Amino acid sequence: MTTVDGRRIKGERRRRAIVDATLRIVERDGVAGVSHRNIAREAGVPAASIAYYFGSIDELLVATLLESVETLIGELNRLADTVNGGDAHRPAAVARLLADMVREHRGRTIAEYELYLLAARRPALRPAARRWIEAASGYVDDGSGDPAVANALFAAIDGMLLHALIADEPPGPEDFEPTLSCLMRPIRHLHRIDVPQGE
Template sequence: MVTRPGLYRLLGETLNEVTTDGRRSKGERRRRALIEATLRVIERDGASGVTHRAVAREAGLPTTAATYYFDGVDGLLTAALTTCMDDDAEKMRQLTVAADDSDSLHALARLMAEIVATPGRLLAEFELCLLASRRPDLRGPTDRWKGALADFARRYTADPVRIQLFTNAYDGLLLHALLADQPPTVDEFEAMLRELLPDAR
């Protein structure tokens, strides 16, 4: 039998857990909102436009929120890069485990066409990757992304040169699509992917 003091203690512990979880959830939502705002600022103004004030204003939050969750502009840029690369790697992993090889290649081509149709986030990602090229300490997320690309290629080939070719060419295809007056269609992307992975059926 639970005594009244014991019941009060249990209720207090439950309320504390709910309060803590609520605060944690709110904090995670705010942090994600600030990261997404950072990407929009980079898309619009480039990486040089990222400040705590600019990001907080873009997110509709007070400047103190940005300074609370991120130490300096470098923290914002690192979080944005990590989020982009990990999100992209997860999408690639989902394609890698698709049931049908032929369908997964077509699905990747369709994804590429969707990316270049609304290229804002892609522009931000390339800016962040250039930052990582000058900062070896930021290459963990880009290495995970390249690893996801390599895993996709291994579905079709065991040739290490072919895998490296696909891994290096994928981002290049997207970059050149940004520079084209008319970006490639799904069918055009798929044709290029099949040239990179000729063993795919």
């Protein structure tokens, strides 16, 4: 039993090393740099082990995108703990998160968007890309509000991040916060205002 558990742990570590290496390659070289040879070199594993754990490059890219989604969920959990239900603090907290994404974790954010956009061409990645959207939207719309407002918010955030990634100087929290305050105002009132029908 101990031997079996040891092998399982070793296998999980190797699989994780392959996924982490894939994300680093996408950060550095883009999706075009993803190959069995490059991943094996980056992860420090035999090339044959990649085919053992993943049936195809697309399957590996799906796993890499899902891993990024889990990272996003962890960040959103920490964000939710930070604001602790205080509506007034949400724009500032989200602004800090976005600034961190385009400054401290710029490479990872670019890699995630590249994988996200690749889903438009490769159907195998689409469920993973939608999981990203669903996870983020769930933090704004709990099912009792207007999902269109949540969708508009996250579409706007995507645009803000893309603009930030191509800016000569990455924006800071103070640059994001005014726009976020405007965008999030409808969210704060979703559950408290009934809009008359026909208006």
